[in-house]
Each structure stands twice: as structure tokens, then as C-alpha cells.
Amino acid sequence: MGKKxxxxxxxxxxxxxYIPNIVxxxxxxxxxxxxxxxxxxxxxxxxxxxxxxxxxAVDGWCARRFNQVSTFGAVLDMVTDRVSTAxxxxxxxxxxxxxxxxxxLLALDIASHWLQMYSTFLAGKSSHKxxxxxxxxxxxxxxxxxxxxCYCCVSCxxxxxxxxxxxxxxxxxxxxxxxxxxxxxxPLSFLLALTLCGWSMKQTINIIQMKTAADVCxxxxxxxxxxxx
Numbered sequence: 001m002g003k004k005x006x007x008x009x010x011x012x013x014x015x016x017x018y019i020p021n022i023v024x025x026x027x028x029x030x031x032x033x034x035x036x037x038x039x040x041x042x043x044x045x046x047x048x049x050x051x052x053x054x055x056x057a058v059d060g061w062c063a064r065r066f067n068q069v070s071t072f073g074a075v076l077d078m079v080t081d082r083v084s085t086a087x088x089x090x091x092x093x094x095x096x097x098x099x100x101x102x103x104x105l106l107a108l109d110i111a112s113h114w115l116q117m118y119s120t121f122l123a124g125k126s127s128h129k130x131x132x133x134x135x136x137x138x139x140x141x142x143x144x145x146x147x148x149x150c151y152c153c154v155s156c157x158x159x160x161x162x163x164x165x166x167x168x169x170x171x172x173x174x175x176x177x178x179x180x181x182x183x184x185x186x187p188l189s190f191l192l193a194l195t196l197c198g199w200s201m202k203q204t205i206n207i208i209q210m211k212t213a214a215d216v217c218x219x220x221x222x223x224x225x226x227x228x229x
Contacts, residue, residue, distance in 0.1 A: 018068040023059035024076040027052045031084045038091055038164070046161045049088070053157050056081060057150075082113060088160050095167045096174040105203070112206040115213035122220045131212075138201070139208045152205065155198025162192055 015021070034048035059077060063069045089106040093099035120128040129143040142149050163174075166181060166188075178196075182189050 015070050015072055018063070018070055018073060019066050020059035020063040020068055021070065021073045021076060023055055023062060024073060024080060027055050027059070027080050027084075030055070031080070031087070035087055035091075042165055046165060049084070050157065050161060052080075052084065053154075078113070078117075082110060085109060085157070085160075088157075088164070092160060092163055095164065095170050096172050096177070098174070101174060108203065108206050108210070112210035112213070115217070116209050119213035119216035123216055134212055136208050136212065138205060139212065142205045152198045152202040155195040156202050159192070159195035159199045162188070162195065 030048050030052040034045045034052065037048075038045040056077065059073070063073060086106050086109065089102045089109075093102035093106075096102065116128050120130070131139055131143045134140050142152065163177070166177060178192070181192050
């Protein structure tokens with residue numbers, strides 16, 4: 001019995017020490033340091049935050065390369081993504097008016113991903129990215145094409161970083177700042193327009209994802225009622 005417990009403890013420890021999971025811990029530390037200096041040093045914050053975001057692809061590659069895919073790693077990855085984006089949206093809500101815009105985006109992001117994960121569990125699927133049966137071509141494209149998914153995700157994060165960097169004080173009007181930046185013909189205005197396009201598609205996908213996942217939950221309830229004696 002003692003040997004079995006010791007072996008189980010060693011196996012559990014080995015999962016915690018998977019290379020992709022160690023990269024995940026590094027992402028958490030980077031984000032903690034980034035948010036600690038987000039108001040005092042916006043440039044450093046942007047570099048640390050974006051580097052942490054890029055490491056999301058690194059831990060996925062490590063998991064496949066070293067055959068160290070784990071449920072814990074997948075959960076750590078998603079929680080880190082959602083929490084870091086949520087924190088940045090909260091900060092932007094303190095910088096721009098109306099703040100409700102960013103708080104609504106935060107709610108949509110969390111709700112759509114949580115519902116998607118829960119509906120995946122109800123449907124008995126092994127991955128939340130399995131959306132082949134969806135009627136939405138945009139939803140299928142997002143999870144079926146890594147390049148398109150990468151463009152949408154990167155656009156969101158870069159847009160939020162840009163908005164933080166160009167804010168001059170903590171009472172900025174969001175619409176005025178965006179319009180003013182877009183009307184200035186510059187590399188920044190081009191980048192802002194490019195990220196706005198990807199961001200808008202990502203928010204559309206989040207809405208589709210939330211509605212699709214909600215439908216799965218409702219259908220599960222209906223089937224459960226029908227099978228009652």
C-alpha cells in the first residue's frame with residue numbers, strides 16, 4: 001500500500017513538472033509582474049504581457065513535441081488566458097469611459113468560454129474545439145483554422161495593449177480616442193484598424209459560441225426530461 005501511494009505521488013508530481021506546465025507557471029509569473037507595473041511602466045507591462053501571451057503557443061508546442069499533453073495543462077492554459085485578459089479589461093475599464101464596454105466584454109469572454117467547456121462535457125466530446133457539427137461557418141472556421149484563430153486572438157490582445165498605451169489619462173473617452181487614432185494616417189492607425197477587424201470577428205464568435213453552447217445545455221435538459229419514467 002505504501003509503495004502504491006508513493007508511486008501515485010510520484011506520478012502526480014511528474015505531471016506538475018511537465019515542460020508545458022512549467023511554461024504555464026512562467027506565464028502566470030510574467031502576468032503577475034506585468035500587472036504590478038501596468039500603470040507605472042506601460043511599455044514594460046506591454047512587453048511582459050505580450051510575451052506571456054506568445055508563450056501560450058510555446059506550451060502547446062511543447063505538449064505535442066514531448067508527448068506531455070495533460071488535462072491539468074489544458075485547464076491551466078485556459079484559466080491563465082481568461083484571467084489575464086479579464087485583468088486587462090478591468091484595467092481598461094478604469095482608464096476609459098464608458099467603462100461598461102470593457103466590463104461587458106469581460107462578461108462575454110468568460111460566459112462564452114465557460115458555457116463552451118460545460119457543453120463539451122455534456123456532449124461527451126474530448127475537446128471544446130470539436131465544433132464540426134455547428135451550423136455556423138464562422139464558428140467552424142475559427143476552431144478549424146489555426147491561422148484564423150491566431151489572427152482573431154492576437155488582434156484582441158494587441159488591441160487592448162494599444163488602447164492602454166495610447167491612453168493619456170484615466171478619464172479618456174473610448175470613441176474619441178479610437179476615432180482620433182484611426183484618422184491619423186500612420187502605422188499605428190493601420191495596426192489599430194487591423195486589430196479592430198480581428199477583434200470584431202472574435203466578439204462575434206464569442207456570441208455564437210455562447211448561443212451554441214447554451215443550445216446544447218437546453219437540448220440536454222429536454223432529452224433528460226423525455227427519458228424520465
